[in-house]
Amino acid sequence: xxxxxxxxxxxxxxxxLVDDSGIRYAGEPIGIFPPSFETTSSEFVSGDSRTKESxxxxxxxxxxxxxxxxxxxILLEFGRGCRDIAQQSLxxxxxxxxRKLRKPFANVSGRLKFLNEFLPEDRHPAQAWSVxxxxxxxxxxxxNVNTKNDSLVPLVKKVRIHPPSASHILLPDGRRMAYHxxxxxxxxxxxxxxxxxxxxxxxxxxxxxxxxxxxxxxxxRLVTYDLPGFGExxxxxxxxxxxxxxxxxxxxxxxxxxxxxxxxxxSSGAMHAWASLRYIPNRIxxxxxxxxxxxxxxxxxxxxxxxxxxxxxxxxxxxxxxxxRRFPKFLSYFYRQxxxxxxxxxxxxxxxxxxxxRDKILIEKSIFEEFWHRDVEESIRQxxxxxxxEEAELQVSGWGFSLADLQVQRKCQIRGILSWLRSLWSQAExxxxxxxxxxxxxxxxxxxxxxxxxxxxxxxxxxEAIVHKLPNEGHLSYFFFCDKCHRQIFSTLFGVPQGxxxxxxxxxxxxxxxxxxxxxxxxxx
Numbered sequence: 454x455x456x457x458x459x460x461x462x463x464x465x466x467x468x469x470l471v472d473d474s475g476i477r478y479a480g481e482p483i484g485i486f487p488p489s490f491e492t493t494s495s496e497f498v499s500g501d502s503r504t505k506e507s508x509x510x511x512x513x514x515x516x517x518x519x520x521x522x523x524x525x526x527i528l529l530e531f532g533r534g535c536r537d538i539a540q541q542s543l544x545x546x547x548x549x550x551x552r553k554l555r556k557p558f559a560n561v562s563g564r565l566k567f568l569n570e571f572l573p574e575d576r577h578p579a580q581a582w583s584v585x586x587x588x589x590x591x592x593x594x595x596x597n598v599n600t601k602n603d604s605l606v607p608l609v610k611k612v613r614i615h616p617p618s619a620s621h622i623l624l625p626d627g628r629r630m631a632y633h634x635x636x637x638x639x640x641x642x643x644x645x646x647x648x649x650x651x652x653x654x655x656x657x658x659x660x661x662x663x664x665x666x667x668x669x670x671x672x673x674r675l676v677t678y679d680l681p682g683f684g685e686x687x688x689x690x691x692x693x694x695x696x697x698x699x700x701x702x703x704x705x706x707x708x709x710x711x712x713x714x715x716x717x718x719x720s721s722g723a724m725h726a727w728a729s730l731r732y733i734p735n736r737i738x739x740x741x742x743x744x745x746x747x748x749x750x751x752x753x754x755x756x757x758x759x760x761x762x763x764x765x766x767x768x769x770x771x772x773x774x775x776x777x778r779r780f781p782k783f784l785s786y787f788y789r790q791x792x793x794x795x796x797x798x799x800x801x802x803x804x805x806x807x808x809x810x811r812d813k814i815l816i817e818k819s820i821f822e823e824f825w826h827r828d829v830e831e832s833i834r835q836x837x838x839x840x841x842x843e844e845a846e847l848q849v850s851g852w853g854f855s856l857a858d859l860q861v862q863r864k865c866q867i868r869g870i871l872s873w874l875r876s877l878w879s880q881a882e883x884x885x886x887x888x889x890x891x892x893x894x895x896x897x898x899x900x901x902x903x904x905x906x907x908x909x910x911x912x913x914x915x916x917e918a919i920v921h922k923l924p925n926e927g928h929l930s931y932f933f934f935c936d937k938c939h940r941q942i943f944s945t946l947f948g949v950p951q952g953x954x955x956x957x958x959x960x961x962x963x964x965x966x967x968x969x970x971x972x973x974x975x976x977x978x
Contacts, residue, residue: 635674652804741945803829
């Protein structure tokens with residue numbers, strides 16, 4: 454056994470232990486090589502590199518597509534889950550909705566069951582009706598979109614700038630003021646009427662729609678002008694209501710009005726009319742105020758009066774008044790978004806107004822729309838927001854006077870103790886102060902821009918004012934394109950119509966200098 458386990462046990466001896474099979478292999482010996490891992494490793498490396506290349510070559514588009522597909526599957530499963538929840542909770546036989554709608558739905562479906570005969574036979578009615586309903590919704594949506602587009606196209610109108618057409622005067626400080634005349638000539642005018650325009654308006658406004666025949670019937674010469682920076686008038690930095698009153702005085706002198714003239718103040722234009730009554734009362738014969746504006750922060754108003762005035766305004770209008778008083782520079786943004794945007798819009802949208810029923814009917818008329826667009830185009834001719842900001846500031850800042858200052862009062866001049874002692878034995882020198890002429894106020898009771906509570910305050914501080922309350926009238930309806938209203942105003946102010954002055958009759962009634970001498974000689978004889 455030791456020999457067998459030893460190292461001297463040769464292969465030949467091992468072969469001799471096996472019986473000879475008689476088969477001999479004469480070819481080349483078969484080579485058996487040990488296993489090699491080079492190919493496998495190379496194939497593994499090449500496969501890994503292909504995976505990396507495929508990952509690198511995947512584009513962003515494929516990633517987005519895969520992300521969208523994944524989200525689509527998630528939403529689909531979510532919808533199916535919601536459907537299952539609805540079917541298991543809401544659409545069961547014992548649910549509240551099914552119990553309430555089962556009978557009405559059965560009645561409706563029974564009456565409309567004959568329509569199923571027109572559906573395809575190879576489709577279930579529920580599936581066919583769902584397709585029909587979906588197509589119907591798409592058709593209605595398309596029709597609404599087309600209708601809106603067609604209706605919006607003609608409403609968008611761009612602002613046009615027209616050639617200059619105004620007459621001008623030169624003021625003492627070198628500014629030019631544009632004005633416009635209507636009615637009878639200066640030498641035949643029985644009454645002269647000056648009308649300062651309101652916010653976002655111009656000299657073209659005057660009395661909107663007034664007929665020339667009415668002006669001639671009453672012998673009225675109507676003079677309107679552009680406020681500083683509006684229309685064709687030069688701007689006036691640092692202007693106030695005092696300077697506004699004297700601008701009106703210079704205008705009256707320049708156009709040949711030697712006697713007293715009448716004032717017509719409408720809406721915010723009444724602010725300049727109030728100032729004229731305060732600063733140049735000796736040149737004013739009387740005033741006609743239509744829906745007159747007062748300072749929203751008037752100190753003489755009670756809390757209740759101020760509350761009634763402010764509660765009728767829309768929030769945007771309240772905001773603009775607040776900004777004009779505290780932060781006026783911010784108004785430029787709002788103005789450029791509305792009337793300085795280069796596009797026309799309705800008056801209530803541009804001025805943030807709440808209108809009554811008659812006012813809403815009026816602004817829908819083509820004659821008003823044409824007038825409003827032309828007036829706005831002239832008002833914003835210079836394209837500068839500063840004059841409008843200044844005008845808004847004047848409305849809400851201190852006016853320099855109160856409406857109570859216009860009340861007629863007896864003022865006696867007593868200077869010093871000696872004058873006071875003298876007044877005890879003799880009557881002191883006294884004079885009447887305030888505005889002595891008539892003040893007529895027309896106020897619509899459905900006015901939501903200048904509410905009737907404003908007139909109640911005016912009457913309280915100016916008991917001499919004559920108020921004409923207009924039932925069912927708004928802020929615009931009594932003043933714009935109303936022949937009957939214009940005649941009522943003129944009849945109230947000027948009485949019976951007498952027509953323009955007749956120069957020939959005037960000359961015949963006025964004796965000449967030679968006639969005076971002859972009469973004097975005859976009397977001496």
